[in-house]
Amino acid sequence: MANIYSILLTVVTILAGLIWWYDARVNKPQRLAKITAEEERLQETLSEDAQQRIAPQGRVAEFCQSVFPILFVILILRSFLYEPFRIPSASMMPTMLDGDFILVEKFAYSLRDPIWRHELIEMGQAERGDIAVFKFPPQPSVDFIKRIVGVPGDRIIYRNKTLYLEPACVNNQQECPQIQVVEKNIEPQEEVYFNGSRPLERYSEQLGHVSHDILVDPSVSPRVSYYYQQQDRTTAVDEWVVPDGHYFVMGDNRDNSEDSRYWGFVPEENLVGRAVFIWMSFEFDQSSNRFLPSWIPSGIRWHRLGTVE
Missing domain, CATH: 1.10.287 (Helix Hairpins)
Structure with missing residues (x-):
């Protein structure tokens, strides 16, 4: 669209x-x-x-x-x-909520023509921790927004709801990085988030130079049987090695996100830009006894306006 x-x-x-x-x-x-x-x-x-x-x-x-x-x-x-986007789902909670309107920095990675999306000028590289908008690989007419977890050459493991990262070994490095646990620390919740009636656990996580919060649903078992499998590698079912020119992305709402774990990698040419600013945030919680339709905002979340991480 x-x-x-x-x-x-x-x-x-x-x-x-x-x-x-x-x-x-x-x-x-x-x-x-x-x-x-x-x-x-x-x-x-x-x-x-x-x-x-x-x-x-x-x-x-x-x-x-x-x-x-x-x-x-x-x-x-x-x-x-800059291009405005609306967050349509809960996959990026708590960083972004349904009803957030964001600005995406189109020149963050490259300048592309608006119709065929051919690269005109390369501007920069996507980094771990970036919140990126991209063309959904299985359906390029749809825009997705997720956080970049792995860059080309990275080895990613998501096991028992814990993220492991082995950064790519660059040619000029004398000693290659070892696999490391991406630590997540429990965070006190001023605002409790739910999946239906189930409360979610909130953690802080560090990816590269970016610190952000994630949500985990302790009542949901890992959906390992649905994980995407690399055809050309003998890796474990919950392990991926990011190919050249591709990225591995995940939602911050880890148990309610359709991301690279299930459909694979994002090609570099699919990247649209980096989310940088929430310019408006609407609530859509009309009560059942009100005559207004559900698409009409019921309020504005003024405290959410500003930059994103």
Whole structure:
């Protein structure tokens, strides 16, 4: 849906620009010639209202002239700088909640054209701990948001709800990193999160230079039988080695997230950008006895506005 909007915005902007350009290059000289001839006949300078009556600009061309600069600015901002997204699920709790509206930094990793998404300029590399928006590999028309856990070459193990990481061994390293437990420390909960009626446990976790919170549902058993299996490697069922040009992502709500554990890796070309700011956060908890539809916000979570980690 997001890509369809990008295509539509691009097409409409180009169409408006072409109509405006054609009017300026072809129709406008004709209108000016008509006005000049009338002024010579009357031997006086016509007012703007009179000029408009004698040689009016077409409504379509006038509309395109008015909206094209606005559309062009929106297209540039949305395609190359920042794009708004809405969080539609609970997979990134507690970092992001259903109803959060975020800004995604489009130039964080690369600049791509808005239609075919060909890379124009490489800007940087995704890092562990980044919250990334990407095209869902099994269905590229859908945008997903998850946290990057593994970068190319990393060995990832998720066993008994504990994350293990063996960072990639870079060629110039004299000693390769060893596998390490990604420590999670229990956090006091000012706000309790639930999966249905079941309370979730909250932990803090450190990935690279990013410290963030995760949620774990102690009542849910690991769904190992559903884990994605690498066909070209003899790894354990709960172990993955991130290929070159790919990333391993997980949701912060570990037991309620459809992520790389179940469908595999995110290709680098699928990355859209990095989530950097929550600019609005709505509550959608209309009571059953209210006549308003469920999609109308019931309140604003002002305390959630700001940067994300």
